[in-house]
Amino acid sequence: MRKPKTYKLSLMTKRSLWGWLFVAPFVIGVIFFVISPLFTSIVLSFNKQIDIGGGRIGIVGIGWEAYKYAFTGQAYFLQNLASSGNNLLIRVPSVLIFSFLMANILNQSFRGRTVARAILFMPVITSSGVAANMLGSWLLYATKSSVDSLGSQAFNMAGSIQQTILNMPVFGSGVGQFVTSAFGQLNGIVMSSGVPILIFLAGLQTISPSIFESSKVEGATPWENFWKITFPIISPMILVNAIFTMIDVLCGMGSPVLNFIFGQRTATGAASNPAYLMAMGWIYFLLVAIVIGAVSFVISKLVYYEN
C-alpha cells in the first residue's frame, strides 16, 4: 500500500516536471540566444579582432584595454552617457505624470471617449522601429522636408514658446529647464506613453466605485480621495510603468549611447573594432541594470499592496 505522503511528493515532482516542459523553449532560447551571445560579447570585449589574411579573422587578447578606452580613449562615450542620464531624468517622470493624467481623463465618461482612447493608444503601433523613425520626429521632418510648411511654422512657434518660458523670471533655472525640456520632448513623451496609459487605465478600472461613495459620505474632498485611495491602489502600476519606461528610454532604439556605440559598427578605422563596441556596451548594460534595479527597489518599498 502506498503512503499518502509519497504520493503527494511524486505529484509535486510530476508538476514541476510539467512546469519545466512548459518553460523549456525559453530555457533553450536563453541559453543559445541570450547567454551565448552575451558570453561572446564578453570574449569579444577582451580580444581585438585582426585580419590574418586569406579572408580569415583572428583575435588577440588585449586585457582591459577596451574598457579603459571607453573612458579615456575618446570623449563621446561619456558625453552620450550624460545625455542618456539627462534623458532619463526628464523622460521618465514626465511620461509617468503624463500617462497618469491621461489615464485619469480616459477613465471619466464623456462623449467621444472611444475615439480619444483609440487615438491615444495608437503610438503603441506607430512608435516602434521604422514607423517611429519615420513618423516620430515630425518637428525634425518639418525642418528638413520641402512638403511640410505647417510643420515648420509649428517648429518655429515651439522654439519661440520655449524661449519665452526660459526667459520667464517666475521659474528658477532648474524648474524652467525641466519644463522646457519636457515640452521640447512632448512629442517623444506622448509617443512613449501608449503602454503606460494602458497599464494605468487597467489599474484605475479595478478600483470599485463604492470606495469613493463611502469616502464621500465621510466627507472626503477629491484631493484627499486621490491621495488616500487612488494613489495607493495605483502604486503597483507606477512601479511597472517606471520599469517599462526606464527600459524604453535606456535600451530603446532612440537611446543616444546605444546609437553612438553601435553606430560605429559600420564605421571604418580602429574604433569600429568589436572589442571597443562590446566593452562600451557592457559598461552601459551594467549601469542600466544598476539604475533600474536601484529605482525599482526604492519604488517597491513605497508601493502599497492590498494583500
Next chain:
Amino acid sequence: MAKKTVKLTNQIGAGEVDNYVPKNQSKFLSFLYYFRSKKFTSLIWSIFRMVLLLGICFLILYPIIIRLASSFKSPEDVYDPTVILIPRNFTFEIYQTMWKYVDIPKLYWNSFSSSAMLGVTQMVSCMFVAYGLARFKFKGNGLIFLLCIVTLMIPVQMLTTAMYFRYKAFNPLVMFSFGEILYSVPNIDLTKGWTAFALLSATATAYRNGLFIFLLRQYFKNQPKELEEAAYIDGAGPFRTFLQVMLPSALPLLVTVFLFAFVWQYNDYYYINILNSTAQVMATKVLSSAGSYVTTVLKQPENGVLRDLYDAALIIYHVAPLIVLYVICQRFFVQSIERSGMVG
C-alpha cells in the same frame, strides 16, 4: 427675490455646502455663485479636457496626416503657398508610381507573411512559457521569470552584434568556446533567410518577448484555481487543461500579444539588417532612399520635392495596413489589458 435664490440652490444640488447662497443676498451677487457651482466647474473641466485631448490627438495624428496630405499632392501644389493640407490638384499618380517601381505587392507579401508567421510563433511560445511560469511550482521558477525581465534590459544592439558572429557560423556545440568563435569552423550560416528569426521566435527570445511572457503570466496567475482542478478531476492532463480550459478565455490577450508581435516584427529594421540583410521587406525599403531611387529611374529632376512626395507615399503604404489592423483589433486590445488584472 428670495424665491429665486431658493430655485438657484435647488439647481445646484442640496448637498453642496460650497454653493450655499445666503438668504439676504442681492440678485446680482447670487448670480456670482454660479461660478462656484458644480455645473460651472464641470463645464470648465470638460472644455479643458476637450482642448487637451484634441491637442494630443493632433500631435499623434499629425505626422500621418501631413504625409497623407502630401502624398496626394502634385508637384505644383508643393510650390503653391496657398496649399497647406488639402491639395488643389488631387492625384493618385505618386501612389501609382511607387506601386509600380518599388514593387509594393511583393514587399507587402514578404512583410505580411514573415510578420504573421513569426508573430504567431512568438505568441504560441510565449503562452506556453507564461503558463508554465504562472501555474507550476518548481525550483528556478523565480529565476526564469527574472531572466524574462533581464532579457528586456539587455541592449538589443549588443545582443545582435554578438549574435552576428555566432550565427554567421552557427554550431550548437561550440556556442561557449573561447577561441573559435569566428568564421573558421565549418558551420551553418543562420544569417541568410528567416532561420534565425524562426529560432528566436520559437524559443520566446525575440524582440520584447519578455513583455509578452510578463503579460500572459499575469493573466494566467489571476485565473481561478478551481477551473484547473475541475479539469484534472475530469481526467485531463496539464497539456489538455491548458489548451481546452485555460486558453479560450485568454483569447483577447492572445490577440493583443499577436498584434504587438506582428507590429514590432513588421516595423523592425534592426534585427533584419543584421540577421537577414537581404530580405526585401517594407521596413528596410522605407529606410532606404526609395524616393530618390524612383526619381533617378524616371529621370525626374532631383530637386527634392518629388523625392519627398514619393517618400511620403511609401510611409503611408507602410503604415496603412498597421492602422487597419489596429482599428480591427482595437477593442480586443483595450479590453484584454483591462481584464488581465495587472498588478505590480
